[in-house]
Amino acid sequence: MDIGFIFINAIVVACIYGLIAIAVSITWSSLGLLNLGYGFIFSFAGYGAYLMSRMLSDNTVVVLLAGVLTGALGGIIICLLVFIPLHDKPNYTLRGMVGTLAISLMGSQALLWWFGPKNKALPEIFGYWKISIGGTVLTSDKIGIVVCSIIMLIFVVRWMKSSRRGLEIRAMMMNPHAASIVGIGIRRTGFYVMAITGALAGLSSVLLSQTYYISPFSGITPLIKGVSIALCGGLGSVQGAVIAAIILGITEALTSRLLGGQYVLITQFLVIITILIIKPRGIAGILDKAREQ
Amino acid sequence: MSAGDIKKEHYTWKSPLAVWGAKGRNYEVPTIRVEDPRSIWDKNTSYKVPLNKVGRLKYIHKWANHGSRLWQRRRWWPTRRTLLLMRGQYNRKTLKAQKIIVDKRPIYWVIALLALAAAPLYLPSSLQNTLLTAGAIFGIFAAINVCWTLIIGTASIFSLASYAVVGVAAFCTSWLSINLGFPWWTLPIIGMAVGFIFGGIIALPAMRLDGFYYALLTLGLNELCRVYVVTSKEFGSASGGLYGASTYINSDWPPLTQSIVSYYGAFALLLASLFLFRFVDGKQLGRILKMAPEKREAFAEAIGVNYKKARVTVFLISSVALGFIGGFYTAQYRGVAYAIFSFDTILLGLAMLTIGGIGRAEGAVAGTLIVVFLNNVLISLGPIRHIMIGILMLLVVLFLNNGIFGMKKQFWAWRDKKKGEWRSSRTEKGGEALPEEATETDDKDFLYHRRFDMMQRDYLKTLVCDEVVEEHKNKPLGQHSEALERLLLYFRRVPQIDKYAIKRDGQSKIFKIVAFSGIRGTSPRLVEDKEYETMEDAYHGVFLRRIYDLLES
Numbered sequence: 107m108d109i110g111f112i113f114i115n116a117i118v119v120a121c122i123y124g125l126i127a128i129a130v131s132i133t134w135s136s137l138g139l140l141n142l143g144y145g146f147i148f149s150f151a152g153y154g155a156y157l158m159s160r161m162l163s164d165n166t167v168v169v170l171l172a173g174v175l176t177g178a179l180g181g182i183i184i185c186l187l188v189f190i191p192l193h194d195k196p197n198y199t200l201r202g203m204v205g206t207l208a209i210s211l212m213g214s215q216a217l218l219w220w221f222g223p224k225n226k227a228l229p230e231i232f233g234y235w236k237i238s239i240g241g242t243v244l245t246s247d248k249i250g251i252v253v254c255s256i257i258m259l260i261f262v263v264r265w266m267k268s269s270r271r272g273l274e275i276r277a278m279m280m281n282p283h284a285a286s287i288v289g290i291g292i293r294r295t296g297f298y299v300m301a302i303t304g305a306l307a308g309l310s311s312v313l314l315s316q317t318y319y320i321s322p323f324s325g326i327t328p329l330i331k332g333v334s335i336a337l338c339g340g341l342g343s344v345q346g347a348v349i350a351a352i353i354l355g356i357t358e359a360l361t362s363r364l365l366g367g368q369y370v371l372i373t374q375f376l377v378i379i380t381i382l383i384i385k386p387r388g389i390a391g392i393l394d395k396a397r398e399q
Numbered sequence: 400m401s402a403g404d405i406k407k408e409h410y411t412w413k414s415p416l417a418v419w420g421a422k423g424r425n426y427e428v429p430t431i432r433v434e435d436p437r438s439i440w441d442k443n444t445s446y447k448v449p450l451n452k453v454g455r456l457k458y459i460h461k462w463a464n465h466g467s468r469l470w471q472r473r474r475w476w477p478t479r480r481t482l483l484l485m486r487g488q489y490n491r492k493t494l495k496a497q498k499i500i501v502d503k504r505p506i507y508w509v510i511a512l513l514a515l516a517a518a519p520l521y522l523p524s525s526l527q528n529t530l531l532t533a534g535a536i537f538g539i540f541a542a543i544n545v546c547w548t549l550i551i552g553t554a555s556i557f558s559l560a561s562y563a564v565v566g567v568a569a570f571c572t573s574w575l576s577i578n579l580g581f582p583w584w585t586l587p588i589i590g591m592a593v594g595f596i597f598g599g600i601i602a603l604p605a606m607r608l609d610g611f612y613y614a615l616l617t618l619g620l621n622e623l624c625r626v627y628v629v630t631s632k633e634f635g636s637a638s639g640g641l642y643g644a645s646t647y648i649n650s651d652w653p654p655l656t657q658s659i660v661s662y663y664g665a666f667a668l669l670l671a672s673l674f675l676f677r678f679v680d681g682k683q684l685g686r687i688l689k690m691a692p693e694k695r696e697a698f699a700e701a702i703g704v705n706y707k708k709a710r711v712t713v714f715l716i717s718s719v720a721l722g723f724i725g726g727f728y729t730a731q732y733r734g735v736a737y738a739i740f741s742f743d744t745i746l747l748g749l750a751m752l753t754i755g756g757i758g759r760a761e762g763a764v765a766g767t768l769i770v771v772f773l774n775n776v777l778i779s780l781g782p783i784r785h786i787m788i789g790i791l792m793l794l795v796v797l798f799l800n801n802g803i804f805g806m807k808k809q810f811w812a813w814r815d816k817k818k819g820e821w822r823s824s825r826t827e828k829g830g831e832a833l834p835e836e837a838t839e840t841d842d843k844d845f846l847y848h849r850r851f852d853m854m855q856r857d858y859l860k861t862l863v864c865d866e867v868v869e870e871h872k873n874k875p876l877g878q879h880s881e882a883l884e885r886l887l888l889y890f891r892r893v894p895q896i897d898k899y900a901i902k903r904d905g906q907s908k909i910f911k912i913v914a915f916s917g918i919r920g921t922s923p924r925l926v927e928d929k930e931y932e933t934m935e936d937a938y939h940g941v942f943l944r945r946i947y948d949l950l951e952s
Binding site: 140142145187188191192195196197199200201203204205207208209210211212215216218219323326327330333334336337341367368371372375378379382383386387 | 557603604607608609610611612614615616618619620622623626627630631742743746747749750753757781782783785786788789790792793796797800801
């Protein structure tokens with residue numbers, strides 16, 4: 107196999123899982139909620155995009171928007187059902203995590219019940235062209251995935267850096283208690299955070315569906331990969347998640363090249379565990395920046 | 400109630416002694432009518448606030464005392480522990496010796512386990528097979544969850560890899576049994592070794608990572624195991640798992656016998672795991688770890704508790720037990736499916752723990768019972784049964800702090816809160832004691848007196864007026880009108896501490912007001928520098944001071 111090909115695959119995969127990693131990371135650091143419901147949001151957004159492509163049109167923008175919006179809707183559902191009722195209760199972190207898992211269980215089964223176990227495929231929204239750079243062939247979907255996720259990432263980071271809402275979210279990340287004292291509504295910020303992170307998961311769902319099928323349980327693997335990347339990068343840090351995604355992508359590429367495909371997860375986890383043992387809060391997570399809990 | 404609020408009815412009081420021509424200047428004195436003091440009492444003691452039923456004391460049954468058999472109690476051989484944790488006490492009213500059972504949980508455990516043991520006898524024959532199969536699954540899953548509770552609850556290591564340990568042990572033993580022909584009785588023992596090794600590997604990051612970071616990592620490890628097993632050639636098979644291992648259930652037996660044997664096998668496994676829980680959580684390791692709950696590790700470390708070692712020890716013990724369960728699983732079902740590593744298995748396991756209450760063996764067992772019933776008995780419902788489990792999980796998480804078995808404590812806390820709210824809503828502030836003080840003071844006479852005294856002072860304040868002061872000024876001693884008489888009786892009855900007295904300065908005709916210290920050997924202190932010419936003036940001075948004190952109080 108060509109090393110360039112593997113390398114590009116790794117970057118594509120890292121882009122998709124990186125989106126979920128950033129979603130997990132932002133939710134954890136701003137709301138203190140360990141949202142394991144992104145698996146459900148992922149499938150939910152996939153089905154939303156699928157329905158939209160079937161019923162309205164399979165235009166690239168429409169399908170992408172449908173996925174992003176259903177993802178945001180999924181995030182808001184989790185916010186309403188778990189974050190709003192639980193955020194001021196004792197033992198919130200554990201109960202919140204179990205609550206999102208319950209939503210994930212219910213949601214996946216509801217999707218299974220509604221759509222049946224048969225896999226659904228999204229249309230190839232990026233077309234079928236390909237270009238060749240230095241002997242490496244880049245297909246349209248790979249370029250589309252990388253470009254879309256980078257645009258989304260830049261949008262989210264700019265929005266977090268420059269808007270009023272983003273300022274509120276960053277204040278919550280630094281110190282939720284102090285943020286609430288100076289008049290930042292915890293519940294309102296929760297809505298924004300869950301909607302934007304849901305949108306990230308939704309986008310990654312549409313992007314991954316260019317390679318894999320949509321099924322009620324298709325979100326589990328991306329969720330676990332995303333969580334691992336977020337953990338490795340340090341929960342709460344966007345830059346850390348990006349670096350971790352790249353490192354893990356390279357690990358994956360090298361492992362498939364040198365050892366073989368079935369050892370990918372093993373080497374990835376060895377890398378993650380090594381990083382975490384050296385630095386328990388991940389690549390970027392310096393202890394004092396991490397959320398207590 | 401202040402003196403000015405009440406309209407005073409004025410009249411002229413005639414001294415009954417005037418008829419006999421007693422000495423004095425006040426045969427007829429203008430004064431005020433006195434309200435019947437009983438009406439004040441009735442007004443104050445009448446109950447104006449509705450009583451709510453929440454807030455009553457909880458009922459604890461009192462058993463008769465041991466009597467003469469005090470030192471011949473039954474004990475758990477060979478320890479000195481008595482069968483139940485009892486406390487002897489004397490009834491505070493009747494002084495009768497009695498005892499109460501402090502910890503009733505062993506009784507409930509025995510009843511519940513006897514019910515489980517006898518359950519196969521009472522199953523309806525139409526559902527017998529389904530229920531026995533579900534019962535066997537319940538036994539194994541409950542055993543896993545009890546061990547998992549040891550890890551999450553006792554050791555406070557939030558590991559989600561317990562099913563992974565079971566799965567790894569089950570796959571290893573299945574492979575060994577299929578390919579190398581190990582007999583069934585060796586499988587749990589090999590499983591223990593596998594569990595020890597695998598547990599040791601995943602315990603390494605637990606020493607550095609804390610709480611939810613570790614939980615996320617173990618989630619990944621679980622996925623790693625799943626992917627490895629599904630993709631590897633040794634464990635790969637078309638049947639969705641690895642089957643064909645040696646089993647203790649003889650396939651020549653009739654199907655019912657097989658079901659019953661597997662049910663009791665799983666039940667025995669559950670009993671064994673409960674014993675393990677009891678001996679880890681209730682003994683030295685558990686007690687060390689109860690010293691070091693999450694976020695208070697620094698304190699435990701400071702007083703010399705090596706909580707890290709204890710945590711890892713408990714983790715390893717549980718992993719060995721989980722490995723044993725994995726080997727047993729293989730020996731029971733002839734193999735193991737990939738589903739043991741799936742995300743849904745962790746989800747259902749976590750549902751079992753949270754529904755019952757994390758950190759308690761009874762919670763793990765009861766939660767497993769509920770979830771296994773929904774999942775394995777109501778199979779005909781299809782995906783709805785998982786939605787039901789999800790709804791149950793969500794409801795428990797939203798409304799209960801710590802599952803079903805935390806309900807009692809949560810209810811008590813809620814009731815105490817309501818009790819306090821209602822009690823404070825019906826308390827009138829003043830000379831009365833605060834509710835907390837009132838419940839903690841043993842001498843209720845003291846509280847009663849304070850309450851009575853406050854009422855009396857409020858009442859006497861209404862009697863103070865210019866006429867009364869004028870009357871006292873005219874004649875400090877002798878018979879007075881009723882209002883003044885009541886005031887003076889109250890003043891005379893105050894305790895010795897700080898009671899006013901009149902002091903004559905040597906042979907001179909100067910009187911001064913002093914106050915007693917109330918302590919033997921400590922001389923009275925001078926209250927003011929004012930000097931009085933006559934004894935009567937001094938009496939009136941003392942009276943004015945007391946009136947002043949009364950109105951100030």
